[in-house]
Amino acid sequence: xxxxxxxxxxxxAAAPAAARPRRVPWSLSxxxxxxxxxxLWGLSASGWANEFYAAAVQAGATDxxxxxxxxxxxxxxxxxxKPPASLWVMALSVRVFGLSSWxxxxxxxxxxxxxxxxLYAAVRRWAGHVPGLVAGAILALxxxxxxxxxxxxxxxxxxxxxxxxxxxxxxAVEGASTRWLVLAGVAIGFAFLTKMLQGFLxxxxxxxxxxxxxxTSLRRRLAQLLAAAVAVVVSAGWWVAIVELWPAxxxxxIGGSTDNSVLDLVLGYNGxxxxxxxxGGSAGGGVQGSAFxxxxxxxxxxxSEMGYEISWLLPAALVALVAGLWLTxxxxxxxxxxxxxxxxxxxxxxxxxxxxxxxxxxxxxxxxALAPAVAALVAIGGGALWQARDxxxxxxxxxxxxxxxxxxxxxxxxxxSAMTWLSPxxxxxxVLAGVAxxxxxxxxPRLVAAAVLGAGLIAGLTGSAASAVATAAxxxxxxxxxxxxxxxxxxxxGFGGGGAGGPGxxxxxxxxxxxxxxxxxxxxxxxxxxxxxxAGAGPATAATGGSTADxxxxxxxxxxxxSAAVVGDQSAAGLELDSxxxxxxxxxxxxxxxxxxxxxxxxYVASGQVAYYVAGGQGGGRGGAxxxxxxxxxxxxxxTSVGSWTVYDLTS
Numbered sequence: 180x181x182x183x184x185x186x187x188x189x190x191x192a193a194a195p196a197a198a199r200p201r202r203v204p205w206s207l208s209x210x211x212x213x214x215x216x217x218x219l220w221g222l223s224a225s226g227w228a229n230e231f232y233a234a235a236v237q238a239g240a241t242d243x244x245x246x247x248x249x250x251x252x253x254x255x256x257x258x259x260x261k262p263p264a265s266l267w268v269m270a271l272s273v274r275v276f277g278l279s280s281w282x283x284x285x286x287x288x289x290x291x292x293x294x295x296x297x298l299y300a301a302v303r304r305w306a307g308h309v310p311g312l313v314a315g316a317i318l319a320l321x322x323x324x325x326x327x328x329x330x331x332x333x334x335x336x337x338x339x340x341x342x343x344x345x346x347x348x349x350x351a352v353e354g355a356s357t358r359w360l361v362l363a364g365v366a367i368g369f370a371f372l373t374k375m376l377q378g379f380l381x382x383x384x385x386x387x388x389x390x391x392x393x394x395t396s397l398r399r400r401l402a403q404l405l406a407a408a409v410a411v412v413v414s415a416g417w418w419v420a421i422v423e424l425w426p427a428x429x430x431x432x433i434g435g436s437t438d439n440s441v442l443d444l445v446l447g448y449n450g451x452x453x454x455x456x457x458x459g460g461s462a463g464g465g466v467q468g469s470a471f472x473x474x475x476x477x478x479x480x481x482x483s484e485m486g487y488e489i490s491w492l493l494p495a496a497l498v499a500l501v502a503g504l505w506l507t508x509x510x511x512x513x514x515x516x517x518x519x520x521x522x523x524x525x526x527x528x529x530x531x532x533x534x535x536x537x538x539x540x541x542x543x544x545x546x547x548a549l550a551p552a553v554a555a556l557v558a559i560g561g562g563a564l565w566q567a568r569d570x571x572x573x574x575x576x577x578x579x580x581x582x583x584x585x586x587x588x589x590x591x592x593x594x595x596s597a598m599t600w601l602s603p604x605x606x607x608x609x610v611l612a613g614v615a616x617x618x619x620x621x622x623x624p625r626l627v628a629a630a631v632l633g634a635g636l637i638a639g640l641t642g643s644a645a646s647a648v649a650t651a652a653x654x655x656x657x658x659x660x661x662x663x664x665x666x667x668x669x670x671x672x673g674f675g676g677g678g679a680g681g682p683g684x685x686x687x688x689x690x691x692x693x694x695x696x697x698x699x700x701x702x703x704x705x706x707x708x709x710x711x712x713x714a715g716a717g718p719a720t721a722a723t724g725g726s727t728a729d730x731x732x733x734x735x736x737x738x739x740x741x742s743a744a745v746v747g748d749q750s751a752a753g754l755e756l757d758s759x760x761x762x763x764x765x766x767x768x769x770x771x772x773x774x775x776x777x778x779x780x781x782x783y784v785a786s787g788q789v790a791y792y793v794a795g796g797q798g799g800g801r802g803g804a805x806x807x808x809x810x811x812x813x814x815x816x817x818x819t820s821v822g823s824w825t826v827y828d829l830t831s
Contacts, residue, residue, distance in 0.1 A: 206308075206312055207296075207299060207312070207315075210295065210299065210312055210315050210316060210319070211292055211295065211296055213319070214291065214292050214295045214315075214319040215288070215289075215292050217319060217320075217325060217647065217648070217651050218287075218288035218291045218292065218325070218328045218329055218651070219285070219288050220651055220652075221651070221652065221654075222280070222281060222284050222285065222288060222329055223279070223280040223281045223284070224654040225280065225284065225329065225330070225654045225655050225656060226280050226654070226656060227280060227283065227331070227656070227756055228280075228283070228284060228329075228330045228331045228332075228655060228656055228660075229330065229331050229332055229656070229657065229658055229660075230656075230749070230752040230753050230756055231251075231259065231658060231748055231749055231752045231768075232259065232265075232266065232269075232331045232332060232333075233283055233331055233752065233756060234251055234252070234751070234752035234753075234755040234756055235249060235250065235251050235258075235259045235263075235266050235752075236266055236269040236270045236273055236283055236331070237253075237273070237278055237755060237756060237759075238250050238251060238252050238253040238755070238761065239263070239266050239267070239269075239270030239273075240270045240271075240273035240274045240278060241253040242255065244430075245431075246263075246266075246267065246270050247263070248263065248422065248430060248431050249261070249262060249263025249266050250431045251431075251434065251748055251751060251752065251755075251764055252741065252751065252755060252761040252762055252763065252764065253760075253761040254740045254741045254761035254763065254788075255430065255431040256431055256432065256741065256761075256763045256764065256774075256775075257431050257432045257433075257434045257748070257763075257764055257767055257772070257774060258431050258432070258433055258434045259434055259748070260434045260435030260444065260448060260449070260767070260768055261333050261373075261374060261375065261449070262371070262372045262373065262374070262375060262418065262441075263372070263418075264333070264336060264369055264372040264373040265332075265333035265335070265336040265337070265373050265374075266333075268286045268290075268336060269283055269286050269287070269331060272285065272286045283331055284329060284330070284331060287327075287328055287329065287330060287331060287335040287336075288328055288329060290328060290335045290336055290338075290339045291319070291324060291327075291328025291329075291335060291338075291339075293339055294318065294324075294328075294338050294339045294342045294551065295315045295318050295319050296315070297339070297342045297343055297345075297346045298311075298314050298315050298318050298342050298345075298346075298551050298554060298555065299311040299312060299314060299315035300346055301342070301345055301346040301349045301555070302314040302315075302519070302555050302558050302559060304349055304350075304353070305349065305515040305516065305518065305519045305559070306516070306519060306558060306559045306562050306563070307562060309562070310558040310559055310561070310562035311558070313554075313557065313558040313561070313562075313636070314551075314554040314555045314557070314558035314559070315554070316554075316640070317492060317550075317553065317554035317557055317558065317640065317643070318550050318551055318554040319647075320640060320643050320644040320647045321488075321489065321491070321492075321547070321550040321553070321554070321643060321647065322487060322488050322489075322491070322643060322646040322647050322650050322662035322663065322664070322665075323488040323489050323543075323544055323546050323547035323549075323550055323662065324338070324547055324550045324647070325646075325647035325648075325650040325651050325662070325663075326488070326544055326547070326650050326655065326660055326661075326662050327544055327547045329650075329651060329655070330544075330655060330660060332544065333373050333374045334374065334544060334545070334547050334548070336373045337370055337373045337374045337377065337378060337548065338547055338548060338550070338551065340366045340367070340369050340370040340373060340378065341366070341367070341370055341378065341381050341526075341548065341551070342551050343366045344363040344364075344366035344367045344370065344381065344385065345363075345381070345385070345522060345523075345526070345551070347359045347360070347362040347363035347366060348360070348363045348385050348388065348389065348522065349519075349522070351363060351389065351393070351403075352388060352389060352392050352393050352394075352515075352518055353515075354394075355393045355394050355395035355399065355400070355403070357403045357406055360389065360403050360404070360406065360407045361406055361407055361410045362410075363385060363407060363410075364406075364407035364408065364409070364410030364411040364414065365410050365411075365414045367379065367381070367382060367385075367411050367414075367415075368410065368411045368412070368413065368414025368415035368416075369414055369415070371411075371414075371415035372414075372415060372418055374449075375444070375445055375449040375450065376445065376449065376450050376453075377545070377548065378415075380526075380529055380530045380533055380548070381525075381526045381529070381530065382411075383525055383529050384521065384522055384523070384524070384525025384526045384528075384529060385522070385525075386404060387521055387525050388518050388521045388522040388525065389403070389404060390404070391512060391517075391518065391521060392512060392513050392514070392515070392517070392518035392521070393513075394513050419441045419442070419445070422441050423440065423441055423442065427439050432767075432772065432774040432775075434748065434767045434768060434772060435447075435448040435449065435767060435768065435772065436448065436772070437772075437773065439774070452539050452540075453537055453539035453540055453541065454533070454537050454538070454539060455538055455539060456537075456538030456539040471540065471541060471542065472484075472485055472534070472537075472541040472542065472543060472545075473485060475535065475536050475537070475538060476535060476536070477535055478535075479534065479535045479536075480493060480531055480534065480535055480546065480549075481493070481587075483543070484543035484661055484662075484665055485534075485543045485546055486591060487543075487591060487594075487595070487646065487661075487662055487664060487665035487666075488543045488544060488546050488547070488661075488662050488665070489546035489547070489549050489550065489553070490587065490591070491584075491587065491588055491591060491639075491642050491643035491646070492553050492554075492557055492584055492639055492640075492643060493549075493553055493587075494583035494584065494586075494587045495557050495561075495580045495581075495583045495584035495587075495639055496527060496552070496553040496556040496557050496560070497527075497556075497583075498560075498576065498579045498580045498583050499520075499556045499557055499559070499560025499561055499564070499576070499580055500520055500524040500527070500556050500560060502560060502564055502572075502573075502575075502576030502579070502580075503516065503517075503520045503556075503559065503560035503563050503564065503576075504517065504520055504524075505572065505576075506563055506564065506567055506570075506572070506573060506576070507520065507563070516559065516563050519555070519559045520556070520559060520560060522555075523551070523552045523555035523556050523559065524552070524556060526549075526551070526552040527549060527552035527553060527556060530548055530549055530552070531549060534546060534549070542659050543659075543661070544659070544660065557580070557584075557639075560576075560580070561577065561580055564576045564577045564580070565577060565632065568616075568619060568620050568621065569620045569621050574616055574617050574618070574619065574620070575617065577613075577616040577635070578613040578614065578616040578617045579613070580613075580635070580639075581609050581610075581612040581613035581616055581634075581635035581638065581639065582609055582610055582613035584609055584635070584638060584639030584640075585605055585606055585607075585608055585609010585610060585612065585613070585635070585638035585639060586606055586609055586610065588605050588606075588609070588638065588639060588641065588642035588643070589602045589603065589605045589606030589609070589642075590602075591642055591664075592605060592642050592645075592664075594666055595646075595664035595665065595666065596666070597649070597664060598642070598645055598664055601641065601642070601645070605638050605641050605642055606638075608634055608637065608638040609635065609638035609639065611634070612631055612632075612634040612635035612638055613635070615631040615634070616631055616632075616635060619631050619632075642664075645663075645664060646662055646663050646664040646665070647662075647663070648663070649662075649663025649664050650662045650663035650664075651663075658749070727757060727822070728757075729821050729822050730754070730757070730758075730793070730821045730822065730824050730826070731754070731757035731758040732758075733791070733821055733826070734754060734757075734758035734760050734762070734790075734791065735758045735759055735760055737760060737790040737791070739787060739788055739789060739790045739830075740761065740783075740788040740789070741760075741761050741762060741763040741783075741788060741789045741790070742754075742758060742760035742761065742762060742790050742791065743760075743762050743763070743789070743790060743791040743792065743793050743826075744762070744763040744765055744780070744783075744789050744791070744792050744793070744808075744829075745762060745763070745764065745765065745792070745793040746764075746765045746766055746770045746795075746805045746809070747764060747765070747766060747767075747768070747769065747770045748764040748767055748768045749768070750764070750793070751763065751764035752764075754793065763775075763783075763789060765780070765804070765805050765808060766804065766805045770805045771805075773804060774804075775804065775808075776804050777804055777807040777808055777811060780804075780808050780811075781811070784829045787830065789829050790828070790829060790830055791826050791827060791828060791829060792808075792812045792816070792826070792827040792829055793824060793825070793826055793827075794809065794812075794813075794818070794824075794825040794826070794827070795824075795825060812827050812829070813827070816828060816829060816831060817831065
C-alpha cells in the first residue's frame with residue numbers, strides 16, 4: 180500500500196551520506212587536487228595583483244592596529260574602503276611566511292579549494308555523489324572563480340563564507356537544527372565583514388528554503404530564524420561597534436566614508452550608492468563601459484566582460500531551475516530536491532537581479548558570487564531530470580539544458596579570437612546531445628546513455644574550462660582584472676587586466692597599473708604584464724625603473740611615521756610596497772575623501788610625522804583639501820627631482 184508523507188515529515192535525500200559509493204574519497208580527492216593545481220599553478224606571476232589590498236596586507240602584517248582596522252598603511256592614517264576580514268587571512272599568512280606574492284595569494288587559492296569542497300558536500304547531501312562532483316567541477320572551472328581565487332580582492336573569502344553558510348543551511352534543514360542555522364548566520368556575518376552588504380544578498384534564499392522545507396512547526400521555524408538573525412547581527416556588528424566607539428582621533432580614517440564612520444560606508448559608498456548610483460558609488464550603470472559591468476538590464480550578465488566571466492552555464496542553470504521546480508511540483512513540503520532548487524535558485528535570482536540592475540559601481544568580477552549557485556543548479560536540476568528521464572518533460576528539460584549550454588558557449592567562443600575555431604564544435608555537440616537526450620530513457624543501454632549525457636556535459640563545460648585555464652595561465656594586476664578568452668583580455672594591464680587601449684587603458688577612472696619594473700614581485704621587466712612605469716597609478720607616468728628604485732631608497736631611509744604623503748590610495752600603495760614604509764594616502768581611493776584637512780596635514784608636518792610629499796598622485800584635483808595641500812606644499816617647500824618624480828622635503 181502506498182504511503183504519504185506527513186506535512187512536516189522529512190523527505191529522504193537522493194543519496195544519503197551513508198550510501199556513498201566507495202569511490203568517493205578518490206574522486207573527490209581528484210577534484211580537489213585538480214582545483215588546487217589550477218589555482219596554485221604559476222600563482223606568483225601576478226606579483227602583488229591588486230596593490231591596493233597588497234599594501235594593506237603589508238601594513239596589517241607589520242602593525243596589529245593596522246591589522247584590526249584594515250589600514251592601508253602601518254602609520255594608520257586611512258583604511259581601505261572595505262571591511263578587513265579578507266585582509267586578516269592574508270596578513271596572518273604574511274606574518275608567518277614573510278611578505279611575498281606567494282604568501283599573499285596562497286590563502287586566496289586555498290579558499291577556492293575549500294569553497295569547491297563545501298559546495299560538493301552541500302550538493303551531495305541532497306542530490307548525491309555525482310551531482311556533488313559536477314557542481315564542484317563547474318565552480319572550479321568558472322572563469323570568474325579562476326580569476327578571483329588567484330587574486331587578492333575580498334571576493335575569494337566572500338564566496339567561501341557564503342558557500343559555508345549554504346552548507347550550514349542544508350544541515351539545518353535536514354534536522355530542523357538551531358545550531359546549524361546559527362552557524363549559517365555567523366558565516367553570513369563574517370561575509371559582511373568581508374564585503375559588507377553583498378554578503379547579505381543570499382539571505383532571502385536561505386530564509387525561504389528554511390521556512391518552506393525545515394521539518395518542524397512554523398512557530399519553531401520562525402523562532403529559529405530569529406536566533407539566526409541575532410547571530411548575523413552579532414557576528415557582523417561587533418567590529419562595526421568597536422570601530423564606531425573607538426575615539427576617531429586615535430584610529431585611522433574610514434576610507435570611502437564622508438564622515439569617518441563605518442555606518443556611512445555601509446549605507447553609502449558600499450550600500451545604497453552601489454544600488455542607486457548616488458554619491459561616491461555613482462560611477463556605474465554602464466556609463467564607464469565593460470569595466471563597470473556594461474549597461475543595466477536583464478542582458479548585463481550575458482554581455483560584455485560579465486558574460487565571459489559567469490554566463491557560460493547560466494542559461495543551462497536557469498533551465499534547470501524552471502524544469503526542476505516543475506518536476507517537483509506537488510511533492511511534500513520537505514522535499515529536498517525542491518529545497519535545493521529553492522536554495523541555490525533564490526541565491527542566483529536575487530544576486531543576479533541586483534547585479535543586473537544596480538546603477539552604482541559594479542565590476543564584472545563581482546559575478547564570482549553567482550558561480551556556486553550556477554554550479555549547484557546545473558548539478559541538482561540536471562541530476563533530478565536525469566533520474567526522471569522516463570518522463571518526456573524531464574527529457575525535454577535535459578535537452579534544453581544541453582542545447583542552452585553548448586549553444587551559448589559557442590556564442591561566447593565565437594567572440595574570443597583565441598578559440599573561435601572551437602565554437603562550431605561545441606555548438607554542434609551541444610545540439611546533437613540535446614537531440615539524443617530526447618530519446619534516452621531507462622531502457623537505453625547504460626553505455627549509450629552515459630555517452631550522451633557525457634557529451635552534453637562536455638559541450639557545456641568546454642568553453643568555461645578553456646577560459647578558466649587561460650585565466651590561470653595569465654598574470655593579472657590592477658584593480659579590475661579580466662578573464663582569459665574575453666575580448667578585453669589582450670594582456671596584463673592595470674585597470675582591467677587588459678592591454679593598453681582596452682578596458683584597462685591608462686587614464687580610465689580608477690586605473691591602477693604595475694610599477695616601473697613590471698608587476699611587483701613578478702619576474703623583471705620584459706615579461707608579460709610589464710607596463711609603463713607608474714602608468715596611471717604612480718605620481719610620474721614617465722618614471723624609469725631606476726628612478727622608482729631611487730625614490731623607494733629615499734623613502735626607506737626615513738624614520739618618521741609616514742615616509743611620504745601622496746594623493747590617492749593607489750599611488751600610496753605602490754610606494755609602500757616599493758619602499759616597505761608607511762605612506763599617507765591623501766584623500767583615500769580617488770583623492771576625494773575629506774582626510775586630512777589642510778590644518779591636519781600642517782600639524783603632521785610640524786610634528787615631523789611626514790618626511791616627504793610626492794607630487795602628482797592619482798585622483799583628486801577637484802578643488803578639495805588635496806589641492807589645498809598641494810598648493811601649500813609648493814609654496815612652503817622647495818621641489819627636488821628624484822629621477823622623474825617631483826618630491827618635496829617636508830623636514831627642511
